[in-house]
Amino acid sequence: MKPTASGVFAGVIVLCVCLTVWFTMARPRGPENVALVDVGATNAVTDQVGRALRTVFSYDPSQMDRTSVAAQDVLVGAAIEQYNSQFQQAKKEATENKQVLTTAVRSIGVMDLRPDSARLLVFVDRQLVKGDKHESGVGQLLVSAVKAGEVWKISDIRFL
Incomplete structure (x- = not known):
């Protein structure tokens, strides 16, 4: 029995569909964790979380x-x-002792960055002024953040 042109054509179509499905499924996906891979997203989360931490951990009694x-x-x-x-x-x-706390973010490392969540390791310097006394210290924080629209917000803070 001799193959007909329509039979060969149908076979080629089936083969093309199978190869398309195969290559689509076998295609390597991009990394789920894009920390440091996506420079723009990494910069956005570090900038916004850094500003948020300075806001949260700095105060003046007034x-x-x-x-x-x-x-x-x-x-x-x-x-x-x-x-x-x-x-x-x-x-x-702060009110009773007239103390002022200033927190400076020294370094932020993005450990995990997803489209809607991030985990960061943050190193901070803290300056506490009580009257004429000055105290300083350092801290390490493990910070979780979530993206709300275009803004990163802190969802959890762990002191290390």
């Missing part, structure tokens, strides 16, 4: 209410609860 409101804009979920549970004590001490 501007405690403004600091609290600003913190609510950059925090979500568990981070808001963490902050609110500690802020009242910090506000009391």
Whole structure:
């Protein structure tokens, strides 16, 4: 039995469909974790989280209410609860002792970056001024952030 042109054509079509499916499924996917691979996204999350941490961990006794409101804009979920549970004590001490806390972010390493979430290791310097006394210290934080629209917000903070 001799193959007909339509039979050969149908066979070629089936082969093309099979190869298309095969190569689509076998194609290597891009990395799920794009930390450092996507420079723009990495810069965006480090810049926004760095600013948020300076906002959250810096205060002046004359501007405690403004600091609290600003913190609510950059925090979500568990981070808001963490902050609110500690802020009242910090506000009391700052007001009674006239203490000013300034936090500087020294370095941020993005450990994991997804389209809507990130985990970062952050190194900070803290300066505390109480009257004429100055104290300084360093800290390491493990920060989780989520993307809300175009803005990264802190969802969890762990002190290391």
